[in-house]
Amino acid sequence: MKRERKNKEIGRYYPSEIGSCIRKVWYSYKYPIESDVDKLKIFEIGNILHRFIIEVFKNEKNNDAIDFINSELPFKMNQKDFVISGRLDDVVVVKEGNKKAIIEIKSVKDIRMTDKPNKTHVMQLQLYMHAIGIHNGIILYVDKTNLKTKSFEISYDEKHSLDILKRFKNLHELLNKDVLPIDEAKQSKETVWMCNMCEYRAKCDRNEK
Numbered sequence: 072m073k074r075e076r077k078n079k080e081i082g083r084y085y086p087s088e089i090g091s092c093i094r095k096v097w098y099s100y101k102y103p104i105e106s107d108v109d110k111l112k113i114f115e116i117g118n119i120l121h122r123f124i125i126e127v128f129k130n131e132k133n134n135d136a137i138d139f140i141n142s143e144l145p146f147k148m149n150q151k152d153f154v155i156s157g158r159l160d161d162v163v164v165v166k167e168g169n170k171k172a173i174i175e176i177k178s179v180k181d182i183r184m185t186d187k188p189n190k191t192h193v194m195q196l197q198l199y200m201h202a203i204g205i206h207n208g209i210i211l212y213v214d215k216t217n218l219k220t221k222s223f224e225i226s227y228d229e230k231h232s233l234d235i236l237k238r239f240k241n242l243h244e245l246l247n248k249d250v251l252p253i254d255e256a257k258q259s260k261e262t263v264w265m266c267n268m269c270e271y272r273a274k275c276d277r278n279e280k
């Protein structure tokens with residue numbers, strides 16, 4: 072798992088990180104930290120679950136309802152002076168009748184607590200729909216403990232997608248100018264939970280560059 076970690080380079084950004092706190096992402100470029108093995112193991116549970124869900128989509132018994140088209144899509148968006156690229160591991164493209172849809176799979180600890188799509192997941196999906204050109208999106212939540220699922224349809228919103236691209240541009244400028252971004256996750260009740268899992272909490276509390 073450790074071998075899979077890549078060093079980050081300013082000017083190359085990942086679609087999966089744009090929903091995170093912008094200050095945390097900024098720190099991750101300036102002060103890369105080796106991920107904690109226990110955290111990597113938790114991520115791996117999510118990966119195992121994603122692979123299982125993809126197998127379910129691929130299974131020929133489901134062909135009447137849905138056609139599996141692709142997963143692990145390569146992603147690349149060239150912007151003026153930076154690039155957004157990566158492989159979309161948590162995304163499946165399917166066809167239902169004549170309609171193609173992008174399904175973003177997310178694992179959760181307790182699905183009973185999920186009554187609406189997470190804002191950061193919606194951001195990711197908007198970016199994927201914008202880049203891939205398929206404008207039907209679904210976020211599928213899967214409970215890690217019992218495989219129960221909940222799904223939410225997300226409509227493509229061009230303005231929202233362009234705002235997300237502006238976030239990348241802003242991140243790129245702040246990194247190049249060496250300016251610390253605002254402590255974004257702390258600004259809202261909806262996102263403050265991110266700080267409990269943040270490796271940069273101590274630095275952030277001191278507003279340290």
Ligand code: SF4
Nearest residue numbers: 092095254266269275
């Ligand atoms: S502690 Fe919270 S606000 Fe600060 S960088 Fe981490 S996630 Fe962002």
